[in-house]
Amino acid sequence: MRYDNAELNERLAADYVIGTMRGAARRRFEDIMAGHIPLRRAVHRWEQRLFWLSMQLPPVQPPPEVWARIERQIAPPGSVMPVAVPSRLWQALAAGIAAVALVLGTLLVSRAPEVQVQVKVEKQAIESAHTAIVADNTAPIWVVNAYPDTAELRVQAVRSVPLADNQSFELWMLPDSGAAPVSLGLLPRVGSAVLTVSAEQLRILAATSKLAVSIEPAGGSPTGAPTGPIPYSAPLLHTAPV
Amino acid sequence: METIDEARSALLQRCASGDSAALRTLYDQSAPQLFSVLLRILHRRDLAEEALQEVFMSVWRKASSYRPARGSPMAWMTSIARYRALDIRRSLKSDQFSGDLMPILEETVAAEDTDLVEKAGLSGDAQRLEECLQRLTPQQNQAIRLAFVGGFTHEEVAGRIGSPIGTIKSWVRRGLQALRSCLGS
Numbered sequence: 001m002r003y004d005n006a007e008l009n010e011r012l013a014a015d016y017v018i019g020t021m022r023g024a025a026r027r028r029f030e031d032i033m034a035g036h037i038p039l040r041r042a043v044h045r046w047e048q049r050l051f052w053l054s055m056q057l058p059p060v061q062p063p064p065e066v067w068a069r070i071e072r073q074i075a076p077p078g079s080v081m082p083v084a085v086p087s088r089l090w091q092a093l094a095a096g097i098a099a100v101a102l103v104l105g106t107l108l109v110s111r112a113p114e115v116q117v118q119v120k121v122e123k124q125a126i127e128s129a130h131t132a133i134v135a136d137n138t139a140p141i142w143v144v145n146a147y148p149d150t151a152e153l154r155v156q157a158v159r160s161v162p163l164a165d166n167q168s169f170e171l172w173m174l175p176d177s178g179a180a181p182v183s184l185g186l187l188p189r190v191g192s193a194v195l196t197v198s199a200e201q202l203r204i205l206a207a208t209s210k211l212a213v214s215i216e217p218a219g220g221s222p223t224g225a226p227t228g229p230i231p232y233s234a235p236l237l238h239t240a241p242v
Numbered sequence: 243m244e245t246i247d248e249a250r251s252a253l254l255q256r257c258a259s260g261d262s263a264a265l266r267t268l269y270d271q272s273a274p275q276l277f278s279v280l281l282r283i284l285h286r287r288d289l290a291e292e293a294l295q296e297v298f299m300s301v302w303r304k305a306s307s308y309r310p311a312r313g314s315p316m317a318w319m320t321s322i323a324r325y326r327a328l329d330i331r332r333s334l335k336s337d338q339f340s341g342d343l344m345p346i347l348e349e350t351v352a353a354e355d356t357d358l359v360e361k362a363g364l365s366g367d368a369q370r371l372e373e374c375l376q377r378l379t380p381q382q383n384q385a386i387r388l389a390f391v392g393g394f395t396h397e398e399v400a401g402r403i404g405s406p407i408g409t410i411k412s413w414v415r416r417g418l419q420a421l422r423s424c425l426g427s
Contacts, residue, residue, distance in 0.1 A: 014418045017321070018390045019328050020411075026328075041312075048313040049425055051320040052368040053390050059274035060281060066291050067269055070298050074262050128307075149311050192259075 006038070013042035017050060035239070128154075132211050134234040136161070141232065142187055144171070144211065148202050153195040157188045163215065170216045172226060173201075173208040174233070186220050187213065211236050250315035251308070258306035265302050272316060273298070276323045283327035283393030293330055297323045328393055374424035382417030385410055 015021040016029050033039045128145035135141055143156045155171070163169065169189070172181040182204055185195040197205070212233040214226035221227050244252075250271070256264030276297060280290040300322050308318055375383050381403070388399045396414070400407040 010422065011415065011418075014415075014422075018386065018414065018418065019324065019393055020389050020396050020414060022328075022332060022395060044312040047321045048317045049371065049421070050390055051313075051317040052365075052371045053387060054279045054320050054324065055275065055316070055368065057275070057278040057282060057391065060278045061274050062277040062291060062294055066273070066277075066294050067266070069295050070265070070269070070302075071262070073295075073299055074265065074302055147309070149309055154306070 009039050009042045013039060013046050017043055017046035128239060130205055130236055130238055132234045132236045134211065134213055134232050136232065142171075142213075144234075144236075146197065146202070146205055151197050151199070151202065153184055153197050154192065155187055155195060156192040157190050160190050163189065166218050167228075168216050168218050168220055170214050170220050170226070171195075172212045172214060173204055173236075174210040174212055175204055175208050177207065181212065181226055183221065183224065184211075205236070206238070209236055210234070247310070247314045247316075251310055254301075254305045254308045254315055257302055258308075265298065268301065268319075269298055272319055275316075276319060279320060279323050279391075280327050282391055283324065283331060289330060289334075290327075293323070293326050297326055300326070324393070331393055370425060371421075374421050377424060378417045378420055379413070381405075382413045382420070385413040386417045386421075389414060 012021070012029060016026065016033075021029060033043060129148050130144075130146035132144040133140045133142070134144065140158045141161055143158060145154045146152070147154065169187040171184040171187050173184060174181055182201065184197065184201065184205075185193075187193070210233055212226070212230050214221070214230045215228040216222075216226070217228075250268065253264045253268045257268070273294060277290060277294050280293045280297070281287065284290045284293060297319070301319055304322075308315065312318065313321075375386070378386070384403065385399050388394050388402060389396075394402065396407050396410050399414075400410045403410065405413075
């Protein structure tokens with residue numbers, strides 16, 4: 001089936017959104033949509049046009065047990081205090097790895113024995129256009145996702161690796177052209193960070209297949225080029241054509 | 243002033259950073275509407291309750307991937323709910339659906355046309371959709387509502403309206419085409 005025809009895209013998207021597309025055709029469409037931006041946008045437009053029909057239904061109060069079950073799932077009892085951080089990590093890890101798992105299967109997940117997360121690939125979750133997992137020999141350290149729409153790079157430190165207090169980890173693009181590394185900013189030691197990227201950086205990112213991490217003086221390279229050792233590098237995967 | 247969409251986007255952002263209080267607020271604001279959407283498609287409270295739980299777990303897990311560019315937060319959540327309900331419905335045998343709610347559906351579908359105009363505070367987009375739906379033939383309008391809101395297949399819509407399936411397919415397709423050009427986007 002052809003997916004490069006705008007009119008056909010509209011029709012298929014409408015058929016999908018209204019729900020009359022069923023069975024294997026629906027699954028196949030979801031697979032294709034995950035990697036097809038025009039189709040995904042057509043679907044989003046139809047969702048936005050039609051969801052008002054659902055808003056016309058009279059609201060019905062669900063029983064309180066439903067929320068109780070949700071609450072238990074997101075914060076298991078007995079671990080109310082410390083759960084905030086692990087659940088956030090888990091969530092970011094799942095979202096970050098989902099994109100890669102699509103391409104690499106379970107390879108990377110099985111390389112992370114400490115994490116033991118069963119990643120369920122949810123194609124709808126994949127909105128980042130570029131993604132990378134920076135890992136050492138044992139497990140992932142950072143999950144990097146780039147979102148061109150909002151000019152953001154979201155970085156999650158999955159675990160922390162030792163570094164002197166007067167040093168920082170800095171993330172670099174190694175452009176395919178062979179040009180000098182271009183900095184993307186400093187990596188968080190723990191937790192997550194949102195780095196803003198310029199249009200120029202995004203342009204380079206789209207033509208980059210490899211990221212590297214260098215150890216710099218605190219605050220980042222004073223010269224604009226890597227000055228310290230480069231302990232980690234990772235392939236950059238382009239999950240959606242832009 | 244912050245719009246309701248902006249407020250909900252902010253709640254989703256807080257969910258993305260692991261703030262369960264934000265999910266609770268979203269739940270309080272939208273669960274009754276989504277529960278109604280699920281009930282309408284699933285016809286069974288037990289299934290709808292289970293689906294509602296799954297929907298909010300999806301919202302929680304996918305909050306970081308939500309972007310305002312893809313539509314309003316409510317449109318996004320409604321899609322998650324509808325698609326989940328359609329998946330559940332497909333996995334069940336037809337005899338697991340009671341017919342009890344069917345008459346309610348048809349009453350509501352009929353009543354909505356007149357009811358809606360009176361609804362105060364209806365957003366401009368909702369009004370525009372309603373105006374465009376009114377320009378379709380009544381058959382196109384009904385077939386689209388049965389499919390979208392009721393979660394019925396072409397075949398089921400054909401059975402309910404009593405017209406051949408090919409006719410239903412063309413009503414839905416032409417109706418949607420006309421809607422798109424009427425809404426002008």
